[in-house]
Amino acid sequence: MRSRYSAYTVNNGHYLLKTWHPATRPASLDLSQTEQCKWLGLAICSTREDADKASGIVEFIARYSAGNTVAVIHETSRFIKEEGRWYYVDGTISQPSQNSACPCHSGKKFKRCCGKQA
């Protein structure tokens, strides 16, 4: 998971596709948009491995700046383990509300934590 984030920060599309499950993997990846982004940080909110140890989820918050604005991706990603390796399947992106508790469990409000615009 962290390694996939690192791959985004250096626009390593090859690695991203390699760790993407074949069932949901796109034929190619257009990183021209993320190339404009400056990644500011990653917070893992929660991880869960299912009882069968063959699937799991990772909830994370990634912050980045694009131009003069700071944006946040809050995603819950599904992973599947095959032959000892984890593969990204898909993810659900949701936007926490400004006044709700930050998903990273800091105890602060989202707008004062990962959602901070600076």
Ligand SMILES: [Zn+2]
């Ligand atoms: Zn936070």
